[in-house]
Amino acid sequence: MSAAPPAALADPMLPAPWRVRAVRRETADVVTLDLVPLASGVPCFAPGQFNMIYAYGVGEVPVSLSGDPADRSCFVHTVRAVGEVSAAIAGAAPGSVLGLRGPFGSAWPVDAAAGHDLLIVAGGLGLAPLRPAIYRVLARSERFGRIAVLYGGRGPAELLFRDELAVWGARADVTVAVTVDHADPSWHGHVGVVPALIGQIGFDPPNTVALLCGPEVMLRFTATALRAAGVAAERIHLSMERNMKCAIGLCGHCQFGPDFVCQDGPVLRYDRIAARLAVREI
């Protein structure tokens, strides 16, 4: 962990200044930012956690960490411009300063998954919050049984981290399967939804841990497909998305049944939320 923050920063609602060190464009509306703190060290984080990122005068939104937890030189975030705040963050130029609070929230149970087959299932931007878990798993892949990364996107142009997916796919210790909803002439891979990939890879369902991140409807279908395949509900973990204003359990916005997604989640265990996940508008 980093040294104790200076007294003024002990206020959990006070963002600290971080400088944009580098910007990489991923797709037409998604960029990845490397951020370095102006006033402190880079804190540790656990795969699955997020930060609240503030664009000066515009606002603050939750964004997952998408970098390697072993890299302590910066925080890496992958942001899609969908509205005012996310567009301001995604548009931040190298050298500019953003505010940052965090890291917050629960983590993917990577270490607890050792000894099991591991399915990492992502939809759309959901690959970004899972990437830290993938880095950690691949750094010590011998601890796991079979490892698979299943990824679905709307179209080839919307897929994130394609170079990395190719590198991971070339390894002997991991299976990578990618699918798109709508192909274009450049695409020679799978076409269809992510849950359909589950039947195409080899794994031992009773001994499998699954990590899921993506749109809520994709989470529902994937969890249902995994249950049907024989994966235990308590070994399915999914990252939930809710409106967040504080990230520290005080503003009430992120409630999902009795859970505060900012504190109890975002990574939640399927067996504990399956019933409410099936109810509309919880």
Next chain:
Amino acid sequence: MSPTAPPGPDAQTAPVLLDRAGLQALVDALVARGFDVIGPTLRDGAIVYDRIADLAALPAGWTDRQEAGRYRLERRADAALFGYAVGPQSWKRFLHPPEETLWRARRQDDGFTITPEPPSPAPFAFLGVRACELHAIAIQDRVFLGGAHRDPGYAARRQGAFLVALNCGTAAGTCFCASMGTGPRAESGFDLALTELIDAARHDFLAVAGSEAGAALLAVLPTRPAGPEATAAAEAVLARTEAGMGRHLDTNGLKERLQANPEHPRWDEVAARCLACANCTLVCPTCFCTSVADHTDLAGTEATRVKRWDSCFTADFSFIHGGSVRASGKSRYRQWLTHKLAHWIDQFGSSGCVGCGRCIAWCPVGIDITAEAAAIRAMPGKAVGEGKGGNA
């Protein structure tokens, strides 16, 4: 005064009596000690909490008549100072204000610096805190101070606050604290507790201290010892208030029934009446939700972040990219009631309702939380409440 360790009944001193002049001396002593003294006053046809220096500001001889969707002030036959139940506001607006600037940021050549807003200066003294309101404050203490992260503004305001409780002498038709186990007797969490004793022969306040600060203050006031007759009269006041409670909520098994019935037809039925106006959440002394808004000055050199009360009844509250999670009125009323009476217990170890009845009286269409809860409670259902989903 410590929000974390409210003194129990054992810490209370032997009761003494203050007359009206003695009560004014209490206010004077609090003002002299630098407190911002807040008490009940009459404004716009309601009893509202505001700054006071003189007992003349109190609603002497007024009472409130409350029913579903109705609140009206009436004259009492006597000149009681605290002869009403509860008004539209609670002490929440002082400890957890409707709007609070969190910090200011200044643009610099090289980024920006952020400075927290200094806490409000004078500590509060509250005069006339009802038992249900003491419980509401204790509940907000658990929300804002009891978790992994504390709200520093709330902590500062709460830490310094001096609480003068009042054992209720009147229950409104909307009151149900007795069934929530939150009143009408002020049992703990106060510095001083008063019971107003008024009849043809007297107008006194039986006072006990509940903290060292309360005992120290009481010691400098002009008091008389309270004999057994005065103590018995105070007990009679509480017994009468409890008997006059207009409503009741049966909480037995309610949490499980609410969590098991997200698709109960009653949710559609109440949604057809509810205007989603958010009045209920604003008047509720425990509702704590807030939003934040960011502003800049015209030149863009200073940016501020302001925190404001928010409500689960608004469409924006649950907005995520693509639309609101809770788009229908049904889902919003369900969220409110289920949070209040069920999830709150998982989250904070107690109900989020203290039975003050404000949401019933101030609902423009008279929706009654006790009736809605009873309707859902009447029907068993399949368990949906798995408890918290934490990844531990």
